[in-house]
Every structure is written in structure tokens, then in C-alpha cells.
Amino acid sequence: MGRQPCCDRVGLKRGPWTIEEDHKLVHFILNNGIQCWRTIPKLAGVGQTLFLSQARNNSIRQAILEPKASINILNCVTILSKSLSGLQRCGKSCRLRWINYLRPDLKRGALSEAEEDQIIQLHARLGNRWSKIASHFPGRTDNEIKNHWNTRIKKKLKQAGIDPLTHKPIDHEKYQQESDDTIMELNLPIHHHKTETLSRTETYDKSNEAENCAANATDFSLSNNAYHNVLSENFDVDLWSKSCKTMSNCYSPTLSLEAEESIKFSTVSAVTESSSNIEPAEEQDSLQQWMDSIFSCAVNQLEEDLFLLRKYN
């Protein structure tokens, strides 16, 4: 009997993660920790549904009293009800996304020369045991190091006349024959290797802007800065909407002014509304949850705006 797949793949989403999915996963793990990856997709998002029903009741009540002021909130809640189901991802995919991209202790930005040298030394000792190698670099993932090895370091070594497999100087005449023999000995399929030349982008360094963008996005989604700002008296809506924009720019480079304004309006309304309807003892938690929801909502609106922009441009 064959091994069963890690999950029922029917109806599960694959491919790149959306902001909303990231948000659900981060929210769940920060609140509940990691227990069983298989159950995380089902549970992520569910914790917010209780608050959703509260919010819906509040907003409906408010809509009756003050229709104009609360219409945006009501819209948000309606959209949220569609988006707050569990994650349509398998546990494996969640684990990968968390480990390689979302976890808060990840170090961002290009690997330094010193790190590269250390990778080369460790690879000479350990071979392609990427997780072992990565364990020497806190904040770096095995995937990142593996990718860096395959795209940069291998080429650099070859350029320097060093065989990346053996870490010994290349004997050019024997090199091709030996690697083919090795492949035959190991009974591995022979692939047609692309001719590898020094990368045209070898000198290209990730711009500070890109790094800041990633760092800002991480800060925003993982350290709950936005919530703390909202809770403090000097909450700056402009600053917050800029954070949203910066984060969204990591995914999509263009945003409409309307979309930006939409975020501001949702935020101000949300803060006003939720503050007036929640008991003081629960205020902070509820407000944080509300901000969670509003953030998802704002992102949904942005994505809808982008979709329309693309459709009609």
C-alpha cells in the first residue's frame, strides 16, 4: 500500500501566498504557537470568527442608528465574512511558508562575504546537508542557503577554477568526464547542464529600498506595531497607511490613491466604532482583533481596486 498524501489535495490552493493568507497564518501561530502543521490550516482564521459575529452585530446596530457613518464598517464586515474561513493550504505548505518567509527571527537581505566563506567551508565538510549548514547561521534558512549556493557560490567557485563538488582545483580535461562517471556510478540520470557563465547580475546588490520594504513588511505583520500605534494616543493614520502601502508594494508595485484613502477611512472608522462598543477590560484585545480584521479588509479592498484598475486600463 502506498503512502497517503500529507493532505487531501482536493480544493486546496497552491502557488504564491497572498497577504491575507500570510496574515491568517501569522495571526494563528503568534497566538497559538506551532503544534501540528496538519491542523493549522483548518484552525487558522477560525479564532477570528467569534469576533466577526460580534462585529457584525455591532455594525448592524450602528447602521440602524447612524447609517452614513457606519456603512463602511458594514461593508468591511461583509467582506470579512468571506475571507475569515480557514486556510485552503496543506500543512506542509504552511510549514514551508512560516519557516522560509514569515517567522519573525528571519534575517533579511543578501548574505555577506563572510557568510559566503563560511558556507563554502561548511559545504566542504558537510556536503549538500543544507539544514546542517543553515544551523550555523541563525536567521537564515536551508532553502535560502541552498538557493544562494546554486545561483551564486557555485559559479564563483567555478570562475575561480575550483570544483564546487570536491572543493579542489578543476582539471579541465578530466572535469566533464569525471562528473559524468560519478553520475553513472551513482546511477543518477544525466541532465544536460546549461553552460554556466558568470552572472550578469553578479555585481547587482539588492537595493536598500527592497530590503527596507521587506523589513517594513515583516515589522508590520509580525511585531504588531500597527496595533500599538493605534492604541497609543498619537496614532498617525498617514504613517500607518504608508506602512500598508509599503507592505502592499512588496506584492504589487502600484496602488490607487482611492485605495490608499480607503485604508485611512476604514482605519479611522474602525478605531472610533470599536472603542465605543467594547468593554474597557477587553478593549485592547478586541481592538487588536479588530485591527486584524480591518487589515485583511483593507488588503481585500486594495486587491479589488488593483483588479479593476488592471481590467479597465
Add this chain to the structure above:
DNA sequence: AATATTTTCAACCGCGGACCA
């Protein structure tokens, strides 16, 4: 400016090992 080519890296796949009943 448009198109082609190359590079990067996030995400997927399948396997092996650990653990449990």
C-alpha cells in the same frame, strides 16, 4: 520601447526517518 534571454528564489514534490498503536 519592445522583445528575448537569463537569473533569482519561493514553493512544490517525493523520499526517508521517527514515532506510535
Add this chain to the structure above:
DNA sequence: ATGGTCCGCGGTTGAAAATAT
């Protein structure tokens, strides 16, 4: 010992971004 389940690892893929023509 056996079979089922889950997690983690390493190889690979392919879309998006960067660069060249």
C-alpha cells in the same frame, strides 16, 4: 514486526524580476 501518520530534508520547477539586445 508491521503499517499508518507526520515532519523535515534535499532536489527541482517555474513565475517574476532583472538584464541584454
